[in-house]
Structures are given as structure tokens and as C-alpha cells.
Amino acid sequence: QKEVEQDPGPLSVPEGAIVSLNCTYSNSAFQYFMWYRQYSRKGPELLMYTYSSGNKEDGRFTAQVDKSSKYISLFIRDSQPSDSATYLCAMIPPRGSASKIIFGSGTRLSIRP
Amino acid sequence: DTEVTQTPKHLVMGMTNKKSLKCEQHMGHRAMYWYKQKAKKPPELMFVYSYEKLSINESVPSRFSPECPNSSLLNLHLHALQPEDSALYLCASSQETGPYGYTFGSGTRLTVV
Numbered sequence: 001q002k003e004v005e006q007d008p009g010p011l012s013v014p015e016g017a018i019v020s021l022n023c024t025y026s027n028s029a030f031q032y033f034m035w036y037r038q039y040s041r042k043g044p045e046l047l048m049y050t051y052s053s054g055n056k057e058d059g060r061f062t063a064q065v066d067k068s069s070k071y072i073s074l075f076i077r078d079s080q081p082s083d084s085a086t087y088l089c090a091m092i093p094p095r096g097s098a099s100k101i102i103f104g105s106g107t108r109l110s111i112r113p
Numbered sequence: 114d115t116e117v118t119q120t121p122k123h124l125v126m127g128m129t130n131k132k133s134l135k136c137e138q139h140m141g142h143r144a145m146y147w148y149k150q151k152a153k154k155p156p157e158l159m160f161v162y163s164y165e166k167l168s169i170n171e172s173v174p175s176r177f178s179p180e181c182p183n184s185s186l187l188n189l190h191l192h193a194l195q196p197e198d199s200a201l202y203l204c205a206s207s208q209e210t211g212p213y214g215y216t217f218g219s220g221t222r223l224t225v226v
Binding site: 008031032034036041042043044045046049051088090092097099100101103104105106108 | 117119144146153154155156158161163168169201203205210211212214215216217218219220222
């Protein structure tokens with residue numbers, strides 16, 4: 001079993017829809033959770049960083065962490081064609097070292113105009 | 114300056130060539146990383162430098178040789194590569210190797226012929 005599981009998609013939704021992207025993880029000791037967005041032929045860009053269970057909102061993006069279920073989500077409201085990208089969840093394992101970030105496999109998202 | 118700058122953006126090299134990839138950041142970050150990313154896969158950690166010293170080598174073949182001349186610069190020297198080494202090579206930095214997210218560069222797309 002992989003430490004972090006993420007549906008690779010592709011996921012295609014119409015413009016304006018609410019998008020839900022999800023990851024599950026197996027190690028209950030994970031404490032730090034991130035979402036990266038990666039456009040084609042570019043490096044990943046950090047979107048959201050959360051530490052604890054609950055929700056964190058930034059504009060149209062909401063990151064949700066449910067540690068009891070070992071499940072994290074990224075919601076995108078009022079999705080735009082410019083949101084079309086691959087979204088990677090990432091987690092830092094116990095002992096909190098960024099050098100050991102574990103990435104999900106990424107979900108390819110396409111927003112149809 | 115909140116960027117990680119990588120040069121060149123594209124590189125084509127023969128299997129007998131020697132080339133170098135360069136990475137620069139001016140955010141005062143003390144940890145720098147090299148990642149390799151194949152198509153539709155998440156980034157894979159290669160090397161970690163912390164305070165200009167190599168702290169992690171993820172069993173990378175010796176044909177890849179990292180160098181950190183100072184706190185702002187990171188190089189990856191390439192020699193006698195194989196076609197399977199063709200990938201996107203990403204540099205990243207973080208405040209330290211604690212629980213911090215990364216800032217990634219846009220990457221160097223390497224093709225070995």
C-alpha cells in the first residue's frame with residue numbers, strides 16, 4: 001500500500017463548477033499537508049499548507065484535513081479554465097523534515113470553457 | 114524575490130557529453146533540493162543540501178554530481194547519461210529542512226540522445 005494515494009484522473013468539469021480533489025494516507029502520524037499545482041512543463045507551485053485538522057480557505061481554494069479518516073481534500077470554487085493543471089497533494093512524515101516530503105501521484109484537472 | 118531560477122530551460126545532450134544544470138534562489142532559504150520528474154509522475158527526490166552541505170543522496174547514480182557553491186546556488190553536473198535519464202529536473206528550496214513547503218523552479222527539461 002502506498003503511503004499516499006491520489007486518483008490520477010483525468011478529471012474534466014465545466015467552467016464554474018466546484019471541484020473536489022482528494023488524497024488518502026496510511027500513516028496517522030503525518031502532521032503537515034500541502035497542495036501543489038503544476039502546469040504543463042512547469043515546476044509545482046505551493047497552493048495551500050495546513051497543519052491541523054479542519055478547513056483553511058484562500059480565495060477560491062479550500063483545503064480540508066480529516067485526520068480521523070486520514071483524508072485530505074482541496075476544493076476549488078467557481079473553477080476557471082486557468083485552473084486546468086495537475087494537482088499534487090503532499091505530506092511531511094513524522095519528525096517533520098521537508099526533505100522527506102511524500103507526494104501523491106497527482107490528479108490531472110481540465111476545466112471546460 | 115520569491116523565485117527559484119533554473120537554467121537552462123531545455124537541454125539536449127549526447128551520452129558522452131558533460132553538462133551542468135544551474136539553480137539560484139535569493140530568498141535566504143538554507144535547504145535546497147534536486148528532484149527528477151518523469152511524465153505523469155510525481156517528483157522524485159535526488160539530493161538535499163542543508164546549509165551548503167549534502168545531507169541526503171537518494172542512491173542516485175554517480176553520473177549525477179551535485180554541487181552547492183554557496184547558499185544561493187545549486188548545480189547538478191551531468192556526465193555519461195543514459196536515454197532513460199531524460200526527464201524534467203526540478204530544483205527547490207525551503208526555509209530549512211523542517212516542516213516547510215518548497216518553492217520549486219520551473220525545471221530543466223533534459224533529453225539524452
